Amino acid sequence: MSWLGPEEWQAVALSLKVALWATVLSLPPAIAVAYALARGRFWGHGLLNGLVHLPLVLPPVVTGYLLLLFFGSQGLGGRVLEAVGLPLAFRWSGAVLAAAIMAFPLVVRAIRLSIEAVDPRLEAAAATLGASPLRVFATVTLPMAMPGVLAGSVLGFAKAMGEFGATITFVSNIPGETQTLPSAVYSFLQVPGGESAAARLVIVAIVVAMAALLLSEVLARRMARKVAGA
Amino acid sequence: MSLKVDIGKALHGFTLNARFEAPAGITVLFGPSGSGKTTLINAVAGLITPDRGHIGLGGRVLYDAKSGENLPAHKRGVGYVFQDARLFPHLSVEANLNYGRKLAPTPPSDAEFDRIVTLLGIGALLARRPAKLSGGEAQRVALGRALLSGPKMLLADEPLAALDGARKSELLPYFERLRDERALPILYVTHSVSELGRLADHVVTLETGQASSLCRPEDVLADPKLVQGGVRAVGAMIEAVVVAHHADGLSELVAGGVPLFLPKVPQEIGARLRVRIAASDVILARRKPEGLSALNILQATVTGLRSGDGPGALVALHTAAGKIQARITRRSAKALGLDVGVAAYAIVKTVSIAQEDVGG
Numbered sequence: 001m002s003w004l005g006p007e008e009w010q011a012v013a014l015s016l017k018v019a020l021w022a023t024v025l026s027l028p029p030a031i032a033v034a035y036a037l038a039r040g041r042f043w044g045h046g047l048l049n050g051l052v053h054l055p056l057v058l059p060p061v062v063t064g065y066l067l068l069l070f071f072g073s074q075g076l077g078g079r080v081l082e083a084v085g086l087p088l089a090f091r092w093s094g095a096v097l098a099a100a101i102m103a104f105p106l107v108v109r110a111i112r113l114s115i116e117a118v119d120p121r122l123e124a125a126a127a128t129l130g131a132s133p134l135r136v137f138a139t140v141t142l143p144m145a146m147p148g149v150l151a152g153s154v155l156g157f158a159k160a161m162g163e164f165g166a167t168i169t170f171v172s173n174i175p176g177e178t179q180t181l182p183s184a185v186y187s188f189l190q191v192p193g194g195e196s197a198a199a200r201l202v203i204v205a206i207v208v209a210m211a212a213l214l215l216s217e218v219l220a221r222r223m224a225r226k227v228a229g230a
Numbered sequence: 231m232s233l234k235v236d237i238g239k240a241l242h243g244f245t246l247n248a249r250f251e252a253p254a255g256i257t258v259l260f261g262p263s264g265s266g267k268t269t270l271i272n273a274v275a276g277l278i279t280p281d282r283g284h285i286g287l288g289g290r291v292l293y294d295a296k297s298g299e300n301l302p303a304h305k306r307g308v309g310y311v312f313q314d315a316r317l318f319p320h321l322s323v324e325a326n327l328n329y330g331r332k333l334a335p336t337p338p339s340d341a342e343f344d345r346i347v348t349l350l351g352i353g354a355l356l357a358r359r360p361a362k363l364s365g366g367e368a369q370r371v372a373l374g375r376a377l378l379s380g381p382k383m384l385l386a387d388e389p390l391a392a393l394d395g396a397r398k399s400e401l402l403p404y405f406e407r408l409r410d411e412r413a414l415p416i417l418y419v420t421h422s423v424s425e426l427g428r429l430a431d432h433v434v435t436l437e438t439g440q441a442s443s444l445c446r447p448e449d450v451l452a453d454p455k456l457v458q459g460g461v462r463a464v465g466a467m468i469e470a471v472v473v474a475h476h477a478d479g480l481s482e483l484v485a486g487g488v489p490l491f492l493p494k495v496p497q498e499i500g501a502r503l504r505v506r507i508a509a510s511d512v513i514l515a516r517r518k519p520e521g522l523s524a525l526n527i528l529q530a531t532v533t534g535l536r537s538g539d540g541p542g543a544l545v546a547l548h549t550a551a552g553k554i555q556a557r558i559t560r561r562s563a564k565a566l567g568l569d570v571g572v573a574a575y576a577i578v579k580t581v582s583i584a585q586e587d588v589g590g
Contacts, residue, residue, distance in 0.1 A: 129330030
């Protein structure tokens with residue numbers, strides 16, 4: 001991609017890295033939360049549901065500011081993480097956290113729907129065959145919910161790629177460290193003569209998003225066929 | 231090994247109360263839909279928790295309200311064949327069969343796997359996906375899957391109800407074989423009189439949640455209050471041995487020294503069968519009839535006479551082949567002078583012994 005300048009290329013690579021990490025890291029907790037919301041009957045069910053969906057409805061700037069308060073170098077979480085050698089403030093790792101939190105509700109929602117679609121009678125059958133609840137989940141529920149997990153991952157990845165408000169508030173817009181693709185487009189539009197660079201990045205954003213959607217469509221179709229046993 | 235059940239559970243609209251001990255062989259839970267049959271076996275499986283009581287299998291406590299013991303389903307060692315096979319759609323038939331096998335405390339050997347696959351005739355299906363199976367095939371795989379989980383008892387919840395007539399008779403013999411192997415107690419839920427007739431060693435009847443104690447199947451079949459459809463569905467069960475297959479399409483059976491002719495049965499000569507004779511298919515005569523097209527005429531003695539509010543009467547008879555019942559009108563009973571101790575002839579039309587009511 002020689003038609004991309006070094007700064008633009010840097011932003012694209014960083015965005016891919018951040019989105020990938022955000023997706024991978026948010027997946028396990030998202031599956032756990034989705035399962036709890038889909039199958040669990042416990043006190044605080046509604047509260048957990050609300051909390052998970054909060055980033056979807058809050059202004060991203062507010063989410064970013066809250067992250068800064070808690071995970072900034074002065075925040076409690078930030079100091080703890082810094083002590084174990086994982087500083088977040090103004091680092092690409094912070095961008096991963098911001099993207100993961102913003103993508104989380106979308107990932108949980110997709111997975112939850114697919115878990116709810118799994119017939120609980122199959123889970124009961126697995127239990128009568130000697131499978132513990134954990135094994136039932138790993139061998140019946142999760143494999144059958146896989147198309148939803150995949151859809152959630154792609155949706156989360158796309159959301160993480162495009163995350164802007166919370167990221168720029170939490171970790172700013174530092175080229176090479178926290179300047180993701182959307183931040184770079186924003187920056188290029190602020191300087192005279194930056195329109196062509198911004199346009200190139202916009203094309204990249206569209207291509208990546210389309211490719212992700214098409215890939216997920218193909219994979220989901222193949223997986224759904226496998227799950228349905230056809 | 232026997233199953234002890236003494237439980238209560240409040241359900242929508244009524245309370246389930248059951249107290250019985252099921253020994254080896256097939257114990258049929260018999261009753262109309264909504265009478266609590268499925269709830270009862272789900273409690274044994276550990277899929278629901280009763281409100282009170284005790285469930286024990288062999289020496290093990292599965293559930294005990296007083297001590298708070300409640301073994302989770304996956305630790306009960308109870309195989310379950312559901313009405314809807316519930317095969318895992320994302321796994322092959324072979325992987326379905328192996329699902330519980332790997333988890334058994336002492337996993338069934340490869341030889342045992344082969345034996346059950348052969349017994350159920352599912353060897354050719356191993357590589358297939360459940361979606362590609364017929365209803366009968368899926369149910370046989372489900373039975374194999376339950377047996378290969380190394381169960382200490384087997385539960386079956388109307389396993390034939392979702393199948394058509396031909397598929398039913400395809401699957402019934404496998405349950406009969408299991409019953410005759412006597413390896414484990416089987417709790418079998420059904421509302422079908424013919425399944426009860428063919429399979430049951432013992433019966434527990436259920437009516438709006440109230441379970442009877444252990445009954446003999448012939449007593450249940452003869453009781454119009456218990457059999458769904460009332461007097462119309464009442465009948466008797468007779469044990470018979472196949473002695474010949476005739477060239478004209480009939481099979482000759484012998485029950486207690488009395489010959490019975492049936493449309494050709496698939497069982498080999500020497501095989502022991504249960505034949506169900508519906509009371510409405512039996513005609514009575516005081517004198518030995520002659521010049522009659524019916525082939526099966528049994529010498530009988532009247533042992534009971536029961537008449538309800540309607541025009542019908544139910545006559546219990548003792549024959550050399552066993553106890554049978556005849557449903558006739560009260561008027562005929564009076565005209566024939568039927569009473570306890572009176573000798574009579576019971577005429578059973580050959581064709582009226584339906585294929586699906588015959589079993590071994």
